Amino acid sequence: MIDNLDKMILRALMTNARRSYAEIAKENGVSPATVHVRVEKMKQSGVITGAQLQVDAKRLGYDVTCFIGIILQQAGDYPKALAKLEALPEVTEAFYTTGQYSIFIKVMVRSIDDLQRLLIERIQVIDEIQSTDTLISLQNPISRDVEP
Amino acid sequence: MIDNLDKMILRALMTNARRSYAEIAKENGVSPATVHVRVEKMKQSGVITGAQLQVDAKRLGYDVTCFIGIILQQAGDYPKALAKLEALPEVTEAFYTTGQYSIFIKVMVRSIDDLQRLLIERIQVIDEIQSTDTLISLQNPISRDVEP
DNA sequence: TTTGAAAGTATTTAGGA
DNA sequence: TCCTAAATACTTTCAAA
Numbered sequence: 118m119i120d121n122l123d124k125m126i127l128r129a130l131m132t133n134a135r136r137s138y139a140e141i142a143k144e145n146g147v148s149p150a151t152v153h154v155r156v157e158k159m160k161q162s163g164v165i166t167g168a169q170l171q172v173d174a175k176r177l178g179y180d181v182t183c184f185i186g187i188i189l190q191q192a193g194d195y196p197k198a199l200a201k202l203e204a205l206p207e208v209t210e211a212f213y214t215t216g217q218y219s220i221f222i223k224v225m226v227r228s229i230d231d232l233q234r235l236l237i238e239r240i241q242v243i244d245e246i247q248s249t250d251t252l253i254s255l256q257n258p259i260s261r262d263v264e265p
Numbered sequence: 266m267i268d269n270l271d272k273m274i275l276r277a278l279m280t281n282a283r284r285s286y287a288e289i290a291k292e293n294g295v296s297p298a299t300v301h302v303r304v305e306k307m308k309q310s311g312v313i314t315g316a317q318l319q320v321d322a323k324r325l326g327y328d329v330t331c332f333i334g335i336i337l338q339q340a341g342d343y344p345k346a347l348a349k350l351e352a353l354p355e356v357t358e359a360f361y362t363t364g365q366y367s368i369f370i371k372v373m374v375r376s377i378d379d380l381q382r383l384l385i386e387r388i389q390v391i392d393e394i395q396s397t398d399t400l401i402s403l404q405n406p407i408s409r410d411v412e413p
Numbered sequence: 414t415t416t417g418a419a420a421g422t423a424t425t426t427a428g429g430a
Numbered sequence: 431t432c433c434t435a436a437a438t439a440c441t442t443t444c445a446a447a
Contacts, residue, residue, distance in 0.1 A: 134282045134316035148416055167319040168282035176312045179411050203407055211407035216400045225411045252364045259351055259359035263327050263373045296433055
C-alpha cells in the first residue's frame, strides 16, 4: 500500500508541507509528475489528510497551554459533553480515554485568568461533567511527527 | 505587530498550508506579492514556524496513541530525563508541567504490545523516572488550531 | 506506473506610485 | 507599504512507453 517512495515523499512534506514536488522529485530521482501522482493517491486513500501551517501560539498571545482530565457523571454522557466542549474554541484537542478520565482535553488560552474563567464558567458548568483535573504546561520541548 | 490581513492569511494557511498565495490574495483583495511579503515577515518574526503535512497515523500503522504522566525522582532530573525521552521516536510530544507530573508525554505506537515494551523496556528503565501513569486514547474527536 | 512535453498557474523580484 | 509587470519556477494534464 505504501512503498518506499511514498515514505520519502511523506517524510519530505511532513517536515515542510510547502516544499515543491519538483525538489522532492529531484532528491528521489523521479519526475515531478510521479511525485504529484503519488501525493494524489495518498490523499485519496486517506493517508494524507491535509497540511497545516505551524504557528507559535505564544506569539499569537496564547501564553497558557494546559491539559484537563475530565471525569463524567456517567460514561454514557460522553457525546453530550463532547458536543459542549467542541463549542469552546479554546479546546484544541479532545481524546476519549481509558483510565481515570473519560475525556482528556488540551486547552490554549491567553492567560491564567482566562484559564480560570474558562474552567469555572464554561467547563465545570457542563452538567455531564463531574470533576476535572488540570495540568498546566510550562514548556513543550518535544513536538514532532511519527515516522512514516 | 499582526494586523487583520496577517490574521486572514494565517487563517487560510492554518487550514490548508498548500493553498496558493494567489488565491488567498484574491480573497482578500490584495496582490499575490503582498501575501508573499506578509508570509515572509511572519516567518522572520517567528509567528510562522513551519508547515506540516497532516497524515492519518492509523493508516501508517500507528494504532495506539497514549499519554504518559511521568513522576521524576527529583525535580532537577528534568533535563536528563527529557534527553532520554527525546531519543525515543515514539515520543511525539513532551510537556513540562506543574501538578502531579513533572513531564507529560504523548506516545504513538503500532500496538498495545509495542506500548508495553516501550513502557517497560525503554521508559521505566530511565533512572531519573520514579513512576508513570498511562492514559490510552481511543479516539481523538477534536483536533484543531487556536484562532489567530 | 512512470515519463516528457505542453499548457496553465504560481512565486518571486524589482521599480515605481 | 503596496502595486504592476516580468522572469522564473512549479503544477498538472495527457499521450505514449
